[in-house]
Amino acid sequence: MQADIELLVFQDTAHYLSHAVKAQTISVKLPDARIESYTRVDNTKTVGSEIKYGPYENLPPFSYSPIVVHFESNQPFAVAEELVREIEISHWGNVQVTEHYKFVHGGAQSKGEFSRLDYQAGPHVRGQYAIRRLVAKLPPRAHSVYYRDEIGNISTSNLWSDSKKTELEIEPRYPVIGGWKTAFTIGYGLPLHDFLFQSDGKRLIGLTFGCPMNEVVINTLIVKVFLPEGSRDISTKFSHLDIAGRPVVVLEKTNAVPEHNQKFQVYYKFNSLAMLMEPLMLIPGFFFLFVAGIVCMHVDLSISKSSASYLAKLQWDEVQATIQQIQHIINRGLVIHDKLEASLCDLSRTGDIQACKAARKAADGSLK
């Protein structure tokens, strides 16, 4: 039941396995004092929430004594069955990180109903252990952060950032109780200059290996680094305007825990000019588009040069041109007429015949 407490089983051996041991004690510390059952071997003591085995002395190698502890724990077990991290490097200044999570609550399977009413009543009242929220610690200056899944954006997330780190708090679409699954994708961009270094002609990119969330165990971790186009082919992924595909470095690891969050580095060679290739490709593309447009506008595509509609079109163009010419001439005539009239006015006012005659002459000249 949803309201039940979560009980877990821990299995180990009470003896250190592969070596001869002179003296040994094992203490198992449990989160809660309630212990359902545990294996009793010699010298077993329980103190509160701690079980002590031993001390044992002078054990031969490969001595084996199984112990099983059945205890209560209401911690959520966030297990990523598979995490694929895709890191795409663009020399235009961005590192795009995309992380695809397949998530499961690895704790005890929940039986029976899930009641929203009980869930709303409060997490601590009934000993619930659902995964409600996760915090991803992203590198500083992460930008364009998104959180979505196959069917769209998930609106329950918060982002804080300062100069030291960026923190993304996410809630799954629904509370993940024991045995339930969910899947989502986190993506963010990082400024390239924080991660890319150059050393004697080679470029070096330094990134974190594991998952940015603490308290998450990853069963299969796959890290893919997509280098810019123009290097040795390992495998290929196509992005905007790629022709040959990008080289990819794939790293795989099973059973990764936060302690595996080491830095790793990828060395590669890349000619800076190669990054200009894509814009250069666009230029002739658009050029040809426009040329095609111009050609289309000017080429005469009619099949029959004698068809009525074609002739009509030609005549129409001719008529338009003539009309325009006539209009132009009329306009010029009007202007000249205006000038003449103005000079006549001047004449009637000032009586300066010479000016009027000059104007007349000019008008006659231009009318011809």
Add this chain to the structure above:
Amino acid sequence: MVGKPISEHVNGGTNTSKTTSPKPFSSDLLSNLSFKTLKLKTKQQELLIRVSILCLVYVLAFITRLFSVLRYESMIHEFDPYFNYRTTLYLTEKGFYEFWNWFDSESWYPLGRIIGGTLYPGLMVTAALIYWALRFLRFAVHIREVCVLTAPFFASNTTIVAYLFGKEIWDTGAGLVAAALIAICPGYISRSVAGSYDNEGVAIFALLLTFYLFVKAVNTGSLAWSLASAFGYFYMVSAWGGYVFIINLVPLYVLVLLITGRYSMRLYVAYNCMYIVGMLLAMQIRFVGFQHVQSGEHMAAMGVFFLMQVFYFLDWVKHLLSDTKMFQAFLRITVTCAVGVGAVALGLGTASGYISPWTGRFYSLLDPTYAKDHIPIIASVSEHQPTAWSSFMFDFHILLFLFPAGLYFCFKRLSDATIFIVMYGLTSMYFAGVMVRLILVATPAVCLISAIAVSATIKNLTQLVRAKDKVPQTGSTKGASSAKGSSKGSIDQSQPFQKNGAIALLFGAFYLLSKYATHCTWVTSEAYSSPSIVLAARGAHGNRVIFDDYREAYFWLRQNTPPDAKVMSWWDYGYQITAMGNRTVIVDNNTWNNTHIATVGRAMSSYEDEAYDIMRSLDVDYVLVVFGGVTGYSSDDINKFLWMVRIGGGVFPVIKEPDYLVNGEYRVDKGAAPKMLNCLMYKLSYYRFGELTTEYGKPPGYDRARGVEIGNKDVKLEYLEEAFTTSNWIVRIYKVKPPNNRW
């Protein structure tokens, strides 16, 4: 002395920046040069202005539809688009033949659905082609983005077609106005915002294109245009069931032309070519098949086709016979024979079942009350309701008043083309009145006719204004000239009032049009951009609260149920469950099997034990109900419940509507009918709701959607158990328990 100032005046506007020192001669030369190079021919200027206006309108039509992406996200909206998206995804992944032969076992369990034969593939193929083209050009787009932006893209294309159409029926100005009007008309935007990936998105483009090409064909009598319109018709048939409108409007139009004595060879060529080629092409769509020759809805077109032949024959005979009397007799005999043969053929066809009778949807268009009485499943859809006046006003705004004015102008200058647009406008307005969703079909006609009104009015007004303006303009070239002003003044005096009136009217038109633009933008951003999957509300502090419960539930289904689980829900959510939840559904929005839907309706309205038997027989694993009682979301299953009862009762008479009503009143509180309080839908919606306090100061179990305290607070489930409820209780999913062990 006179020459100089003039040349300087000409320079003044264009050339001051180029010639820093005003030297008369060189500046004169320069000015001539620059003027000639700068000055385009009037034709080119006009072309430049026209093209730039069209480009702006094109961009505007696209970006005004992006509100939904800005407000929410790049996602598919509503119900049907999810099916379209799912099939498009399938098409791009598996290729066309797989898509065409797809038998979908995930819907209509256990019947399944033959997808290729029961859908209009135009939209999916279009989106897939765009996707493949972009992929070929090395743009790494996701198919979802292509689907989301398909409708705005086609809306932009529609503006171009509207321009051409307006140009064809009136003039260039009307075309430009029509393009601008249709770009932002809410009636069209409602179905073509980004994410509204539905058939109508491309179909309106195809509809208008077909009409434009047909009118062009009628105007020119050209076989090429007529063929083009046949292909336009083919695209329309492949995209939307609304093609029936074309295949009935065009014959009607031809008939009107015949009756009004406008029969011509142009019409003969245009209609025959369009009808025959269009019909043959349409038969290639499997969903349509041979309906063009077998269904009653398409018989009008065929009848008119034969009528055209009779007309042509009569024309020929008239040409041969010089005697009018003989021709009159011949005419009478031929017409009688033709009509008789047609009637007999139709009667025989209908009687033998070769010609199928009209479908219910068609009837409900002609008779608005038909669906209510006979087909509850059509009447239950809100977009099939008759249109309210307010929604006309909402969707058309000033176009509603410009429409009659445009009709007036059309009648004043009657031609084949204007007759067509008038008929298109009037018939589609009637249909828009019958069904809300058909406002969409009327929108292009309304925009075009209004554009004629606007364009013609403004043209007249500007002519008036410019007639006066010419005087100061010619005067200005000369400078201040008192003599000329006075000489022209005598002419102007005759109409000073007209001039001012024209200016005032121009301002009025400008005001109205800007109001229209404001209204359209407001409607688009506020009313038509909601995806309806994600609900948004204003919180107490004015902040935006998002209810993403649908996707929460669908994603839960997708992740936490067995892959072969069958989900029963009311048919509204079928497409979404298959597309987002990736699970098999019993019924979905393709309401092809009324009995199946009625079975689900019956299960929902039965007592739990009876419902359990039905659900067992349908292999149901999960039941999904939508419940708005916590959030006050009113379009939930309890409010739709009476339709389930009606549809269920339509097939299974055990379900009787009065059992769920009290004195004809539908209620869920203490006074509700006992059957209502114990039916499956009630139980599933209100399970454990009685323990929840939804609103401060109200008793527990207060239903906020209906504003009452529920009548049955102690709901016990025997055969089902709660599997999941979303954070705002909007979607509740129950698991059907396996049968008890017998021993």
